[in-house]
Amino acid sequence: MGKGRDILYAAGLTVTAPVWGWKLLRTGKWKTDWAGRLGHGWDFITVADETAGEQRILIHAVSVGEVSLIRGLVDELARREPALRIIIASTTNTGFARATSLYGEKHAVIRYPFDFSGAVAGVLDAIKPDVFVTVELEVWPNFVDACEERNIPVAVVNGRLSERSYKGYRRFKRFIGPTFAKLSKVAAQTQDYADRFVGMGVPADRVSVLDTMKWDTAVIEPAEAVAGAEQLAAELGIDRSKKLIVAGSTSPGEEKLLIETCPADAQLLIAPRKPEWFDAVMKAAPDAVRRTSGIAAEPGAGQRVFLLDTIGELRRAYALADVCIVGRSFMGDLYGSDMMEPIALGKPTLIGPHHADFADTMTALTEADGIVVTDTPGPEAARLLADPERAQQIANRGREVIRSRRGSTQRHADMILGMLEGSRATTDQEPDD
Numbered sequence: 001m002g003k004g005r006d007i008l009y010a011a012g013l014t015v016t017a018p019v020w021g022w023k024l025l026r027t028g029k030w031k032t033d034w035a036g037r038l039g040h041g042w043d044f045i046t047v048a049d050e051t052a053g054e055q056r057i058l059i060h061a062v063s064v065g066e067v068s069l070i071r072g073l074v075d076e077l078a079r080r081e082p083a084l085r086i087i088i089a090s091t092t093n094t095g096f097a098r099a100t101s102l103y104g105e106k107h108a109v110i111r112y113p114f115d116f117s118g119a120v121a122g123v124l125d126a127i128k129p130d131v132f133v134t135v136e137l138e139v140w141p142n143f144v145d146a147c148e149e150r151n152i153p154v155a156v157v158n159g160r161l162s163e164r165s166y167k168g169y170r171r172f173k174r175f176i177g178p179t180f181a182k183l184s185k186v187a188a189q190t191q192d193y194a195d196r197f198v199g200m201g202v203p204a205d206r207v208s209v210l211d212t213m214k215w216d217t218a219v220i221e222p223a224e225a226v227a228g229a230e231q232l233a234a235e236l237g238i239d240r241s242k243k244l245i246v247a248g249s250t251s252p253g254e255e256k257l258l259i260e261t262c263p264a265d266a267q268l269l270i271a272p273r274k275p276e277w278f279d280a281v282m283k284a285a286p287d288a289v290r291r292t293s294g295i296a297a298e299p300g301a302g303q304r305v306f307l308l309d310t311i312g313e314l315r316r317a318y319a320l321a322d323v324c325i326v327g328r329s330f331m332g333d334l335y336g337s338d339m340m341e342p343i344a345l346g347k348p349t350l351i352g353p354h355h356a357d358f359a360d361t362m363t364a365l366t367e368a369d370g371i372v373v374t375d376t377p378g379p380e381a382a383r384l385l386a387d388p389e390r391a392q393q394i395a396n397r398g399r400e401v402i403r404s405r406r407g408s409t410q411r412h413a414d415m416i417l418g419m420l421e422g423s424r425a426t427t428d429q430e431p432d433d
Helices: 002-015 017-027 064-069 071-080 093-103 117-127 141-149 163-171 173-181 191-199 229-236 254-261 275-284 314-320 340-344 356-367 377-386 388-404 408-429
Strands: 056-060 085-090 108-111 131-135 154-159 185-188 207-209 244-250 267-272 305-307 323-326 349-351
Touching: 002 017, 002 117, 002 141, 017 275, 056 071, 056 117, 064 071, 064 085, 064 093, 071 085, 071 408, 085 093, 093 108, 117 141, 131 408, 141 154, 141 173, 154 191, 154 408, 163 173, 163 191, 185 191, 185 408, 191 207, 229 314, 244 254, 244 314, 244 340, 244 377, 254 267, 254 275, 254 377, 267 275, 267 314, 275 305, 314 340, 323 377, 340 388, 349 377, 349 388, 356 388, 377 388
Parallel strands: 056 085, 056 131, 085 108, 131 154, 154 185, 185 207, 244 267, 244 323, 267 305, 323 349
Antiparallel strands: none
8 A cells, every 4th residue: 555655645746746846945945854854864873782672762743843842751751761762753844953952962863754655664664663653643654554564553642633633534534544543552632632533543442631741841930040031132132121022933914913903112022933934024024123133122222023033942032021922823724822831931821712723721721810812912911011910810820720730741651661661572572583
C-alpha cells in the first residue's frame, strides 16, 4: 500500500502545485531542509549499540507550539531513564529552529519526513527507534505502516481530535481508519477526544484520558523573574512608566482591530503567530517599532505600537504586560491560541469568542472566572487597566486553575516508559538468528 500512497501523494502534489508552490514562494518557506524532509542527512545518529542495550524514542512535534509543549515530558523521560536516547523531529522551519534551541545541546533534532515510503524508511532505518511518539494528532499512514513493519509501537500523546477534524476524518474512515487502528496507545486530553479516536478505529482499551500537558508546561513564576524581559523592553524602547498591552499569537485582521480599539494612552505590543503575518502589522501601523529593525524608540517619545517579529520571545513580552490579549480568537476560523502562559505569569488575560481548539481549558478557566472572553478587546483591556484590583483577582483565579490541574506530564511519561519496557521485553524474547 505504501507505493500506492506514494503515487496518490505525487498526483495530489502535482495537481495542487500552483497553490502550494505560490504559497512557499510568497512566505519564503521554500527555504527549508528538503534533504531532511526526504529522509536524508541523519547518518550522524549512529545505529543503536545493542550490546549496551541502548533504547531510543523518536518524538514528533510539528511546530513551535508542540515543540514547546513537550519540554517537561522530554526532561522527565531523560531524568527517569538517563541512558534513553531521545530524538526530536519537527516539521516546520520555526518548529525546527525552536526544537534546536530547546533540545539541541542534549538531544538530536531532525526534520520529520514527507509521508513518502522512501523518506519514511530513511528516517526509521537511520534512527531505529524503540517507540515512536507523535504529539496531539499527526498520524501519517505510511509512517505508521513502516513502524508496524519494524515492530515499533506508535503512541499519540496529548491527543486532540476536534469535532471539525473528526467530521473530516470520518468521511475518509475507509481509507485512514486502518491507520488509527494500528496505534498502540492514545493519551487523549479529554473524554470527548478519546471517544473520537475510538470512533476512528483505535481499540478502546488502547485509549486513555490523561488531560493536557499544557497545564504542566505553564511555568508559574513572578513576571519579574523572566530572564530577558527588561532587556526586551529596553531594546524596543518600551516606556516602563506607561501601561502596556501585549497581544500574542495574533492572526491577520486582528492587528487592525487592536490598533484601532485599544486605549490610546497605553502602549501596544503585537506578536503575530506566524512570520508571514508580521508585515500586516507594519501596514496597519507604519510607525510601529519593529523588533528586528535594531532601532529602538526613545522611551517617553510617545511611541504606541511595537511589533515582536521574532520567535521565542513571547514569554518575555507577556512578562512586561499589564494586560494580555490572546489572538487567533477574534475573527476568522483559527479557533484560538494557548492562553496558559500569560495566566501562569499572573497576568489578567483576554481572549476572543473563537477558541474551540481549547474548549476544555477554557471551560475550566471561565468557570473559575480566571479569564475574560470578549469580542471587544480594546474596551475590555481599558476597563482592566482602570481596575487593577479586578484584574489581579482574575489573574489569581486563573493561576489557581493551572495549579489544580497539574500532573499530566508525569502520567504521559509513565505510559511511554511502560511502552519502552514492553519493547525491551519483546526484544529480549526474540530468538537469536
